[in-house]
Every structure is written in structure tokens, then in C-alpha cells.
Amino acid sequence: MIAHKREPVLSVRGLSKMYGKGCPSCQTLTGPEFNNNVCPVCSSILALHDISFDLYEGEILGIVGESGSGKSSLVQCLYFDQDATSGEVYLAHYNEGKDNVLNIPASKKRYLRNHLMGMVYQNPVLGLKLNISSGGNIAEKLLAADLYIYEEIRERGKKLLEKTEIPMYYMDEIPKKLSGGMQQRVQIAKALANNPPLLLLDEVTTGLDVSVQARVLDLIKALQQELQISMIVVSHDLGVIRLLTNRTLVLKNGRLVEVGLTDQIMEDPQHAYSQLLVHSML
Amino acid sequence: MNNLLAKTKGTFQYNFAFIDEGSKREIRRKILKAIAIPGHQVPFASRELPIARGWGTGGLQITMSIIGPDDVLKVIDQGCDGSVNAVSLRNLLVKTTGVRTTFDSREATIIQTRHRIPEIPLKEGQILVYQVPLPEPLRRVEPRETETRRMHGESEYSPLWVSLYEDIVKWQAVSIGASYPCRVNEHYIMAPSPIPKYDINKLNMAENLNLFGAGREKRIYAVPPYTKVEPLQFSDKPFTIEDFSGLSCRRCGARNTFLDEIYDEETGEKYYVCSDTGNCDLLRQKNQEELRDEHDCA
Numbered sequence: 079m080i081a082h083k084r085e086p087v088l089s090v091r092g093l094s095k096m097y098g099k100g101c102p103s104c105q106t107l108t109g110p111e112f113n114n115n116v117c118p119v120c121s122s123i124l125a126l127h128d129i130s131f132d133l134y135e136g137e138i139l140g141i142v143g144e145s146g147s148g149k150s151s152l153v154q155c156l157y158f159d160q161d162a163t164s165g166e167v168y169l170a171h172y173n174e175g176k177d178n179v180l181n182i183p184a185s186k187k188r189y190l191r192n193h194l195m196g197m198v199y200q201n202p203v204l205g206l207k208l209n210i211s212s213g214g215n216i217a218e219k220l221l222a223a224d225l226y227i228y229e230e231i232r233e234r235g236k237k238l239l240e241k242t243e244i245p246m247y248y249m250d251e252i253p254k255k256l257s258g259g260m261q262q263r264v265q266i267a268k269a270l271a272n273n274p275p276l277l278l279l280d281e282v283t284t285g286l287d288v289s290v291q292a293r294v295l296d297l298i299k300a301l302q303q304e305l306q307i308s309m310i311v312v313s314h315d316l317g318v319i320r321l322l323t324n325r326t327l328v329l330k331n332g333r334l335v336e337v338g339l340t341d342q343i344m345e346d347p348q349h350a351y352s353q354l355l356v357h358s359m360l
Numbered sequence: 361m362n363n364l365l366a367k368t369k370g371t372f373q374y375n376f377a378f379i380d381e382g383s384k385r386e387i388r389r390k391i392l393k394a395i396a397i398p399g400h401q402v403p404f405a406s407r408e409l410p411i412a413r414g415w416g417t418g419g420l421q422i423t424m425s426i427i428g429p430d431d432v433l434k435v436i437d438q439g440c441d442g443s444v445n446a447v448s449l450r451n452l453l454v455k456t457t458g459v460r461t462t463f464d465s466r467e468a469t470i471i472q473t474r475h476r477i478p479e480i481p482l483k484e485g486q487i488l489v490y491q492v493p494l495p496e497p498l499r500r501v502e503p504r505e506t507e508t509r510r511m512h513g514e515s516e517y518s519p520l521w522v523s524l525y526e527d528i529v530k531w532q533a534v535s536i537g538a539s540y541p542c543r544v545n546e547h548y549i550m551a552p553s554p555i556p557k558y559d560i561n562k563l564n565m566a567e568n569l570n571l572f573g574a575g576r577e578k579r580i581y582a583v584p585p586y587t588k589v590e591p592l593q594f595s596d597k598p599f600t601i602e603d604f605s606g607l608s609c610r611r612c613g614a615r616n617t618f619l620d621e622i623y624d625e626e627t628g629e630k631y632y633v634c635s636d637t638g639n640c641d642l643l644r645q646k647n648q649e650e651l652r653d654e655h656d657c658a
Contacts, residue, residue, distance in 0.1 A: 184510075184513070184514050185513075185514045185515060188514050188516055192518075207519075207522075210522060210526060211526060211529065213525075213529065214522050214525055214526050214529070217521075217522055217525045218518050218519065218521075218522045219518075221518040221521040221522060221525070222516070222518035226521070226593075226594050226595055227594060227595050227596055228525070228528060228594035228595075228596050228597045229596050231525065231594075250529055250530075
């Protein structure tokens, strides 16, 4: 099954994220063994501690864990929505993976966000501007990547909406008028606008009803097969993880407790928390 | 020299050009910084003046800080030398400096303007001072000052571009009339004060120095001589200026100037006159001289 022997698209080394000022006890008094990620001494939240993993080309990596385990903090740090406290992140498409992208200037980070990454949030409000038309939202991503030809922007917008199965007459409507599932698909279209090599999906199907959820998942699966994008899929839903991903990280209280092939984790979980998680699946 | 100085002599005297030398120094330093970073808005300590903020105090403070006794001053409001705003500001400057004034833009060394660039191209050595109400071009898409500063810093102008895109989708053309956003020196995007689109191309590679002052918003920015200024445009939807084809000025007959639309008070008839009155007067004078010459020949 493991066919990925190439260089990783994304390497994360020792990534940590702290909300609060932190103290020497933060690392020793939090974690899965304490079932806690809030430091009892200084009340800082250790959202992520020493996370390392690789993402290979064309691979879908799942991140699973309960609420507050640091899943969203992780993708937000990767998308520069949050500043990571420490750690290193390397992107193969940026300067041949030589630079730690957490330390590059803000304008370069913006370039990475617009050219090399796409992000789909759980809440469409975060990823879309609801007072701008769906076409305009896609145009924003294209314009941010310095495409200033109006007809080409329209053309690419149309193709993306077609790909994400949004009827063409919604192109110039504001996303407020669309249903939740459609908003989510517009968000996916926007994230894909610049053909990024890396796509981050943060709880994309949470809050959608089962049939809409299935359509969105089908879409992601189909897009991945067509475009061979590397993806990170964050979800608390093991069904989604099982359907989409090749490999899975299990997070608990900001720590990485298990890494492995998705099937392996589902069938034979090693860590006590992973076992609990798998057994609690409906 | 002037009434104000004469009346108050012996008891109290205003400084040359009204504001004190310390304040002038501060404003001059900010002007130099603005010139060094074309199109970048430099915050400055805006002073109280005997006119209300929002009535040209930004431009006025710049003029007061750079004017000297040998300067020749022209003050215009929407191109007009005679409107209330222009007359009041000119009176204040003349009373406190005693400089010579003119209506002829070729003669002036400092021109303070509200929302127009004179029709006759300005030369090296001339300074055009703009009164700016809203210096932030991104305000229409982002209300937060902290955000707009970050956006300028990171050159993140896509939301502004999207507003142009949405305009074209809705109206088939960009619907911004005045204060059309421009990119200065291939870097910062600037609000060129509400000058009409007609005047935007005059800013590009202009020989004169352009200084923009916003008194209420406390910002100074500049377009130095020979600086590239480009209006934002999609490459297949080019920037267009106001169309006056087929129209001419009723006073001087000019066909290639920016025109104001006016309704005759008595007849209700619509007619057009040059917005730049100084230039209009010059053209009228020229027309009359030509007429006289023809008459003399005959």
C-alpha cells in the first residue's frame, strides 16, 4: 500500500502552539496522561506540543481527535491563521523545502497562502466573504495570485463552479443565498482556484446533513483523484477519515499519540485513546 | 503689508504663514518621508487651524509649511479660482504671508487644489498641494485601520480588485468616478484625492511634485516628480476617462478640457463650461486677441 517514497510535500518538525505566556511546568503537567492541556500553574493552554509528521505528494492525511485536542490549531498554524509558538515547517514547493516557512516575512507567507495552499473551514463565514458573489470570492483568490485578466478570471471561475457542481446562475449571487452544502462547495472551489499542491480541510462536513455530507465527500475524493493534490483532512468523524484518508494522526490534549495507516488504526489501534476512539464509533 | 499684521502689531503677531516653526518642521519632516516612499501614507500631528477639519486643513498645513515670501500662490477649488473655499484659503494665506497670488497656473510655484489638476501640464519646480478628505483607498473594502495598514504592508490588494470585478459584473464597467485607486511606483495603492478620472493620467510621470494632505485623517503622502502612477485596471477592461466628445465650453469654446455641467438659472438650459477657470480665461484672452488681429488685418 505504501507507494510514497518521494520527498515529502510538507514536513512538520516539533510544532508547538501555546495560548498564554507559558511557564516551566506547562510541558510536564499537561498531556494525555493528565487528560488536560491547560497548565495548572499558569493557566496557559498548550494547544499543540512537539508535533512532527510528513505529508507526501498525492496523499490524504487525516487528523483525528476530540474537541480541544488541537486539530484546528494545527491546520491554522500551517495556513498562518495562527502564529505557531515554535517548530519548523518545510514546503517542497517553496524554495525547494530549504526554508522554515514559519520564519519567513508576512508578505511571503501571504504568497504561500495564495499560491501553494487552499483552506476550507468548517464555517463558510471564515473562508468566504458573504457579501461578495460566489464568482467574486473565487476571483479574490485568483487576483491575490496576480491574475488581472477579467475574462480569464470569469472563465476559470465558471470551470471551478462546474467542477464543484454549483449551478452557473449562482455565480453572481452572494453566498448568503446558498444552502450550507453549496457554501461549502463554493469554499472548496475557492480553495482550488490556483491549483494549489496542498489543500487543508478543517471539519468540512461537520454540520451538514448526511446526504449533503456524502456529496461533499464524493467531490473531495473525485477532485483528489483528478488533480492529485496532497490534502490534510481534519475531522472528529472517523467515518470521514476512513473514507478519505490514507494515513492518520491521532491527537489527544495537544500531543500526537499515534500515527499510522488509516486501516491499521481502525482495525488495530495501539494507543489506549485510539482504541477508545475506534470503539466509540457508531 | 497686510491688515492682520498691521492691526496686531506691538501686541501680538502671528508667525509667518500662521503655524509656528516647530509645527512646520514636523510637517516638513513628514513631507520628506512621504516623498521618499511614494504613495505611502505618513501619519503627522495635524494642527488646529482657524478653519474646521474637513475643509482643506491638510492641504493648508502643507502649503503653510513649505511656503516662503518669494513664492507665487494659486488656490483652486474644483478647478475654480473664485469659489468660496478657494477665496477663503487664499485670503488666510495672503494675510499671514503677504505672498503674490495668481490665477495663471504656469506662473504659480505652489498651487493648492481641491479635486482638480490644472489643464496646462505643470513643470519642474512647481508644487501641487491636494486637499484630501479620505486618504485610505482600501477603506471602501476594509473598515479597520489596523487591517488596512497590514494590507498595505503586505501589498494585499485583492479585496480592492474584487470590488472592481464586482462592478464590472454588475455594471459592465468600474463605477468609481472620483478618487480612482492608483498604484504608485509599482508598489503602494493610493487614493489620489477625489480628482476626476480625467486627471489621473496627468499624475503619471508628472514633472511637478504632488503633495497630498488629509488634516482630519492626519495623513500626508506624495507623488514625487517622474513617478509612475497607474490606475487599477484589468488588462482586457482598460481604464476609461470621462467622455466630453461633441461638447465644448460656452465661455472659451475649448473642446479638449474637463467640463462642468451647469443649468442656466433663468432658461433652465443645460450648458458646459471649463472646470479650470484660470485656463478658460487664458483661452478667452487668446481668442479675443486672434479676433482683434483678424479685425486689424481686414
